[in-house]
Amino acid sequence: MTTTLPAAGADWNLAERAETATQRLDRNWACLLQELRVVLTGVQLLTGFLLTLPFQQRFSELDGGLRWLYLATVGCSISATAMLTAPVALHRLVFRRHMLQWLVARSHHLTLVGLVLLGAAVSGVATMIFDVMAGGKAGAAAGAATMAAWLMLWVGLPLMARRGTRADVI
Template structure:
């Protein structure tokens, strides 16, 4: 019979629910530090593209792909930085459980949009350089890779385990 989550945390980590929330918040912030630099650089790069001379020569499909990609990248940036603003507004209000829960959800959606933006960038770059088929292949490969590594692999790894959450 599995040990209840709170029991496992007390026995294995010797931590209270509050300490666990503090640990979860610290882990989430570290993960955000890793991803934020990349998403901010990607967004900055995308925001400069329309001001390049060659951008005007792209066809309507690439302009639409660009808009979808930059939209995903901007939304990812907003969602992945939102936990910091949320923390500031909830600071010292004893709402750590809500902070961790909402920030986790914002991060998951932000990562999904980041993956979509990276796939869009791969599609655009390969299409401009090597043609539409190469662009589609690169976008499909990139999307498949991030879904496999960011979604499927973690879901497979967590099979048979129990979530470490407050009930």
């Protein structure tokens, strides 16, 4: 596999950054890793917290609905952890194979899926905590508000910022 990128954006990157296609891939990979460093601590702490809950004394008091919500939430959190750590494993397995373009593209997609799963897990946690502490209506409101906030910040805001622009790669 080659690490060369399509011509779209290559001229701009060369003129503005004095950057070759391979250097751009290296920069994209470094940026992605930095973003993963930020999010991984949070998702790992969340997953660890969720995994300890069934061993708490009050967990047995949860009704069937909250138990299913717990299972869905912990499933999302574990899946998010898998998706957000996968780029490192991919890198190890394709190291020195000149597959940087493939690695950056696949890692980008895995990260997006991981972020969606993380948002779902955080919303599930908010729902569970508010439900246990203040009742089902408060739990539903907290879960919906959390989901609305992360959708607005993680999806809506970036999509609004992208309007009128186009990607520099195909």
